[in-house]
Amino acid sequence: MSVVSKKICLLGDFCVGKTSLIRRFVDGQFSDQYLSTVGVKISRKVVLLPEGEHNVELLIWDIEGHTSFRNVARSYLQGAKAAIIVADVKRQDTILNVEKHLDLFFTVNPQGWILVAFNKSDLLNPSQLETLLMQYPFEQAQIVDTYITSAKTGEAVDEMFQCIAEKLA
Amino acid sequence: MASSKQNQGSAEAKLKRNGQNGGTPPTVPDPWNQDEAFDFWSDVGNREENFDQVPPSEQSTGSKFSGGHPAQDDKLAGVLEDLQELLSQKPSPSQTQPPPTMTEQDKARSLSPTLDLTQKIHKFQPGLDEDEVELPPSRISPESASPPEIASVAESVPPADSASPEPPIASAHPTTSPEAAKTPPPIDLAAIASFLSSRKGEKATTQQQDPVQSFTPDVTPSQPRGEGETLIAFPQKDEPDVKAENILPFQGKTPPREKVIPFQQKPPEEENLPSSEPETPTPETLVSPDLEPEQETLSPAEAASRLDTLLDAVFPLTEESPEDHPATPPPDPAREDQKEDRENQSSETVATSASPWANPFPTPPPPPPRKTVEEHKPSAPASQNGANSGARNGSRNGSDQNGRQKPTGTVRSGTKPFLRSQAKKKEDPLKSFRDLLLSPTPPPPPVEEEEDNLLDTPDLLLEASLEQLQGWAQERQATAAEREADLSPLVEDLEAELTPPMASVEEIEEITPPVRNREELTPPMAPVEEVEEITSPVGNREELTPPMAPVEEVEEITSPVGEQETVAEPPTVSHQEVVLEDELEPQIQTEPVPEQVMPPETISEVVSAPSEALDPPEMSSPSSPKAEEVVEAIQQQLERINQSDRQGDRKEELNEADFAQVRQLIGQLETKLSSLENQVYEPTEVINPLVPLMVQLLKMKVGVSQEAMTELLVPIIDDIIQQRVTQDQVAMSQALAQVLPLAIEQEIQRSPRAIARAIAPEIAAALQEQNKLERDAIPEALGPAMGRAIKAQIELERDAMVDALYPVVGNTISKYMGELVASINEKVDQTLSLSGVQRKIKARIQGVSEAELILQEASPVKVQAIFLIHKASGLVIAEMQPHGEQRLESNMIAGMLTAIRSFVNDCIAESGQIAELNEIEYGNSRIILEVAGYCYLAVAVEGNPSTAVVKHLRRTLGEITQKHGQLIEQYDGDRAGMPDSVTQALEQLEQKLQKSGQQKSPSALLTLLVILLIVVVLPWSYFQVRGFLDRRLESQIESALTDLENASYSQLTPTVNGKRVILSGRVPLEQVKADAEKMVAGINSNLEVDNQIIVVQIPPDPANVANTVAVVASLLNRSNNVNLTAGYQPGTVILRGNFNNPEDYKLIVESFDQIPGIETVNTAQLLPEFLRERVFFEMGSSRVPFGSLSNARVNQIRNFLAEYPEIGLRIIGHSDSAGPAQSNQELAMERAKNVQSVLLSQGLDPERLAINGTAEPPPEVETNDSADRSRVVRFELMPAPSASSLPAP
Structure with a gap:
């Protein structure tokens, strides 16, 4: 079974848990220590697709949350077939900034797919999360879905990446 | 179908017309505008409806002429003939042409007819031709004067009628040969007399047939006679024909038509008779239905008197017609058959044709007679007279042609009319329009035919114009018909009852169609002329007027509008007159008409007619005055007729016989004249009817001779377009807009270079404009192609691209040059530097060759991995990793490299400059990056690859991007989608890299060795030689000093160093020391002696x-x-x-x-x-x-x-x-x-x-x-x- 490589990016404000999500997904680990990502960090994981002719090798570009280097981020986004935009459920500004990241990504990759991840779901109770989801619906043609994730508990992390992999297959 | 549309359109069109054209005749040009044309058509349609009523009048007139008052018919016919002659003079040449081939008539017509048509058209517009020049005044007069003329005609009509019928015949003769026209009159007179006599007899229903028969025989003889002879014969024939015509169709028109028919038939036989024949029969059939309404119109006044005749005429016609129809229905075969029949059975065919012709003629009589005359002429005169015989000749010829055409047209109309009127109308929308326009008068069907031809011909405009002209003519006819219809309600009854009315209708149709037919046929010249006449009322009137005058004033009155109208009207008048005059008149009319016609046709009459016409118009302006004028005109005509012997006789007869009837007729004429006046004064009304004819004419012309038309129109078209543009830019642009893309497309296909040349100069400007409008549009449009274009250019001409890109690539090149220089320096340093010397020493010490050491030193290039990486996404497109090595995480490495590259480009490189990361060094390894297009090559190597390696890299990358650039550009992560050749290229590259690391030559060291050897050996050998010499010298000195050994304590030893000799030893005495020095000097005086001998003393005892x-x-x-x-x-x-x-x-x-x-x-x-x-x-x-x-x-x-x-x-x-x-x-x-x-x-x-x-x-x-x-x-x-x-x- 052949493997097709796909580049995806994780976008989002700093300290929303992008790196943690990737680590949870790739290594199955989680650490409370905060290490700011500088520039970009690339991870790789092959996602097995239950159906289809090939598996997908996800090359996950963990792009630093400090977006002062817009241009850099822009060039990092080139060639990405999809992006996961991460927001911190505890920080409303990060949720509001999702739109900016959406625009940034779509300007670089008009045909790309987007997944929105509300991360750190373990910090809120389900009802709050529900209201959050209701409060910030992201409904565009190219936004596949919105996930409530937790890198700490692993909630919906694998599902999210699986979803994106299937979308790109 | 079409009619309804036409009607609808017509209504609007009318409105438009009224609004636009108003009373100005110049509206005529509007026909060019389709809208207007449609309007016209619509008008026509409306009129058609009216015409349906009106045409009957014409038809009725025709029928009347035919049946009712042959004498009047003859008169009218004479007038018509005159007109025809006038026309025919021009057409005559054309006639000659038409005969060539009936089927080809169209084509044949195209040449001469076209010319005539064109001339006429010109005349209509400006009156270019000389003939036309002459005509113009008449035209002018007719327009304004026509009514008065009519009046005068009306006055003279009775005599004129008698005379007129003759003149047509005469005219026919003259038309045959314009010159002969003068002479012919007498013949005509005789013929007319005979005709009259015959008609008198024929007046009965039988008469129609008889005339036909008489015609037929005449025709037959005419044919055999030949064209020239036919002229004379025709007149004779005409006379009988005239009789028949008088009886059947019109006063004089019928006879000429009959004559014409035979001629036509003959020519058709010669040329394409079939067409004419079928037409003739068909027209009849057609006419029969159409005639009914027409007859209705006609009948009102004339019907009463001529019903019988009409009936007779119709019946035979009908009888014959049905017979013919079966044969005719297939127009071609029927025509052919008819032709053959005509040829073989000229008499029979002629008879058949004559009958139909008689019928059709009645309504169109004026043209037909002309036609007949013309035809007669053409047959002979046409041949005799050049196509461009005198202007008059030309006109006559034209008329002749018209006559021929008409008959042919009629024939066709007869054949086709049904089909056309019904089916054909439906078939072609344009046709339908035209048909509608024409149909009001019967012509539409023929028009359709013409239209068809026209349609066939590409020039739509011309067609349109023709159609318009036709429409106008039809309208006129229609109006006239309406008037007639109004005048003759009785006719309707007759029409309804009688089949002959059908004929009349047919005739009407034929009239219009005849034009078409004429157009179609070579004779079309005649129809063209008619059309021209119609279009240029003046000219027509002039032409017509002369005949008209003789024939009937009514014709003149109507004539201004159009021949048909004039014809239709005059017939009515003539019929009326005829009715008054009865039998005698027709004969008289027929006879006198020719006479009158003959003379008038000769310039004087023609001129007089126009003059009269001119005068009358003023008079006619008030309707009542018009009537008076008409009456006066008629009286004048009568007087003229009287003047002429025959005419006088006939007039007398007429006057004596039925003045009351004449007056009644006059009254009717007056009314008609008033209406005509109105029409005249409302140019639109006058013009409108002409419009369809115009169209027809143009169609015919186009159909006949595209080239001629094109030649005619070519010089004007630009003006036309320009004027139109000035008038209504939007409309013009809209009209052209639809065609432009196609036209451009066509032109591009046809001559792309021309288009290119035309567009080329402005492309830059166009691009600039587009840039202003939408800045991204052009880049977006060109963007996708730029890459490929550049690649193609590189393949085509690499140097040019290099030059173009040099400024941009400067950095790269400078970098490359720097590397080159560095490598050279490196080599020099290595060979001459301390390391080189060390290596040599080492080689000596180890006893190994220096080259071996160099190989050892040159660290072998070991390729760890080669990645071809997608520049944007950082995905690996292809990779090459040596077997057995620890495999690298290619995608991770590629991703990070890509990120690093991006980072360097975006953050470190100065803004505005494109700097690339070329190499990453770590320890003894490095990653070499080479960027090209949408990908870059990353080579991880151990050791220090030479510059040649980098060259290989670049070359390989260039090849890959050139071959697979598109695939690489669209790479989406599926490596299986990449061709194996890419990976193979990488493998080859790896091999090259491996080899390239082992290519260091010790040549430099060898040279160095040689130099060193030389430097060492030379001095050594020098010293060796020199020592040898010294030794030898020392031995000599030593041997010499042996003499002193006894006197010395020790051996005296000399030491030679070059020229310096050192003596050493011990001696007891100074004397011995001195002796030793002297001995050395004795060997070589040049030697420098350093005497170091020591004198030694021993202690005493x-x-x-x-x-x-x-x-x-x-x-x-x-x-x-x-x-x-x-x-x-x-x-x-x-x-x-x-x-x-x-x-x-x-x-x-x-x-x-x-x-x-x-x-x-x-x-x-x-x-x-x-x-x-x-x-x-x-x-x-x-x-x-x-x-x-x-x-x-x-x-x-x-x-x-x-x-x-x-x-x-x-x-x-x-x-x-x-x-x-x-x-x-x-x-x-x-x-x-x-x-x-x-x-x-x-x-x-x-x-x-x-x-x-x-x-x-x-x-x-x-x-x-x-x-x-x-x-x-x-x-x-x-x-x-x-x-x-x-x-x-």
Whole structure:
């Protein structure tokens, strides 16, 4: 079974848990220590697709949350077939900034797919999360879905990446 | 179908027309506008409806003529004939042409007819041709004057009728040959007379048939006769025809038509008879239905009188027609058959045709007669007369042609009419329009045919114009028909009842169609002429007027609008007149008409007619005056007729017979005239009916001769378009807009280069404009192609691209050059640097060749991995990793490299510059990055690959991007989608890299070695040679020195160094040393001799020395004055003694000193006599006894010291042994001191006097001796402390 490589990016404000999500997904680990990502960090994981002719090798570009280097981020986004935009459920500004990241990504990759991840779901109770989801619906043609994730508990992390992999297959 | 549309459109069109055209005739140009044309059509349609009613009038007139009043018909026919003749004169030439081929008639027509048409058209517009010029006045007159003319005609009509019928015939003749026109009249008169007679007889239903038959036979003869002959024959025929015509169709029109028919038939036979034949029959059939309404219109006035005749005519027609129809229905075959029949059975066919013709003619009679006349003419005259015979000729010819055309047209119309009117209308929308336009009058169907032809012809505009013209004519006809219909309600009944009315209708149709037919057929010239006449009412009127005048004033009145109208109207008038005049009149009319026609046609009449026409119009302006004028005109015509013999007779007859009827007719004429006037004054109404005809004409023209039309229109088209553009830019643009894309497309297909040339100059400007409008549009459009374009360009012409890109690539090139220079430097450094020397030493030490060391030093390039990476996404497109190595995470590496590249490009490189990350070094390895297009190559190598490696990289990358650029650009992560050739290219690259690392040549080192060898060996060998030479020289010198060996203590050795010779050795004598030097110089005087030979002396034997001392002492003692003893110790002689002579001291000392082996001579105790004697002291006393030291003694001492400055004097005091030693010592010292003081007092040098005291007795005094001897002071010689202190003497 052949493997097709796909580049995806994780976008989002700093300290929303992008790196943690990737680590949870790739290594199955989680650490409370905060290490700011500088520039970009690339991870790789092959996602097995239950159906289809090939598996997908996800090359996950963990792009630093400090977006002062817009241009850099822009060039990092080139060639990405999809992006996961991460927001911190505890920080409303990060949720509001999702739109900016959406625009940034779509300007670089008009045909790309987007997944929105509300991360750190373990910090809120389900009802709050529900209201959050209701409060910030992201409904565009190219936004596949919105996930409530937790890198700490692993909630919906694998599902999210699986979803994106299937979308790109 | 079409009719309804047309009607609808027509209504609107009418409105538009009214609005636009108003009363101005110039509206005519509007026909070009489709809208307007449609309007016209619509009008026509409306009118058609009216025309349906109206045409009947025409038809009725025709029918009337045909059946009712042959005489009137004849008259009218004469007028018509005149018109025809006038027309025919022009057409005649065309006629000649038409005959060539009936089927081809269209084509044939195209040439001459087209010319005529064009001329006429020109005439219509400006009146270009001379003929036209003549015509114009008449035209002008007809327009305005036509009504008055009509009036006058009306007045003269009765006679005119009688005369008119004749003239047509005559005209026919003249038309055949314009010149003959004058002559023909008589013939015509005769013929007319005969016709009249025949008609009188024919007036009955039978008459129609008879005429037809008569026509047929005439026709037949005409055919055999040939064209020229036919002329005459035709007139004759015409006469019978005229009769028939008079009976059947119109007054004079019918006869000419009949004549025409035969001619037509003949020509058709000759040319394409079939068409004419089928037409003729068909028209009949068609006419029959159409005729009914037409008859209705016609009938009202005339019907009553002519019903019978009409009926008769119709019946035969109908009878014949049905017969014909079956045959005709297939127009072509029928026509052909008919042709054949005509040819073979000319009489029969003619009869059949004649009958139909008779019918159709009635309505169109005017044209047909002309046609007939023309045809007659054309057959012969046409041939005789050149196409461009005199203007009049031309006109006549044209008329003839028209006549022919008409008949043919009629024939066709007859055949087609049904089909056309019904089916064809439906078929072609345009046709339908035209049909509608035409249909109002019957013509539409033929028009359709024409239209078809026109349609076939590309020029739509022309068609449109033609259609418009046709429409106008139809409208006119329609109006006339309407009027007639109004006038003749009875006709309707008749029409309804009788089939003949159908014929009339057919005729009407035919009239319009005839034009078409004419157009279609070669004879079309005639129709064209008619059309022209119609279009240019003036011209037509002129032409018509002359005939009209003879025939009927009504025609003139109507004529202004159009021939058909005029024809239709006149027929009615004529019919009316005929009705009044009855049988006699027709004959008279027929006869006189030709006569009149004949003369008028000759210029005078024509001119007069127009003049009349001119006058009348003014008169006619008021309807009532018009009527009066008409009456007057008729009277005038009558008068004219009267003037002519026949006419006069006939007129008289007519006048006598039915003046009342005439007046009634006149009244009707007046009404019609008034309407016509209205039409005239409302140019739109007049013009409108012409429009369809125009269209028809144009169509015909186009159909006949596209080239001619094009030639005609070409010079104007631009003006037309320009004017239209000025009028309504939007409409024009809209009209053209639809065609433009297609047109451009076509043109591009046809001649792309031309288009390119046309567009090229503005492309830049266009791009700029587009840029202004939408800045991104062009880049977006060109963007996708740019990459490929550049690639293609690179493949095509690499150098050009290099030049173009040089400024941009400058960085890269400079970098490349830098690398090159660096590599060169590196090589130089390596070969000449310390490392190189070290390597050499190392090689010597290890006993290994230097090249081997170099290979060892050149660290082998080991490729770890090669990645082809998608630039944007950082995904690996292809990779190559050597087997057996630890495989790298290609995608991770590629991703990070990509990120690093992006980071460098975006953050580190200066803004505005494109800088690439070329290499990443780590330890002894490095990652070389080469970027191209949408991908870049990353090569991880161990070692330091040479610049050649980088070259390989670039070349490989270039090849890959050129071959698979598109795939790479669209790479989406599926490596399987990439061709294997990419991976293979990477593998090849890897191999090249491996090899390239082992290519270092030791040549530089070898050269260095050589240099080193040379540098070392040369001096060495030099020194070797030189040493050899030196050795040889040394041996020579050595051998020479052997002579001195006996005299030397050791061997004398020479050392040669170049020219310098060093001699070494020991010799006992200086002499030997000098001899050795002399010997070297004796060998080579140039040699520089460094004589280092040492002279060595041997010590003497002590015994010998002692002997010698003894000998010397003895020898010295021999003298008296010397008494000494010599003691000898090795090297030293001690002398004791005394001598007398101080001078001997020197001798003694030297004697001993010269003895070999004696180095020092001690002379302390060798004293002269005066020092020998001691100074004795008293015991214990230190006082020098007086006398012991006499002055003499002192002097001697003094002289002695003075003589030997090197000698000092030591004064030694002694004491006796008595007493303490201490005191003795002191005493001794005291004593010496005193002596010294004495000596000093004598002036001796203190320094040379030393004192010494000892308690010891003097050496030779023994203890036993007297103490006296011990108390002394004695003297000893001592070396003087300094030679300087010599006492002065």
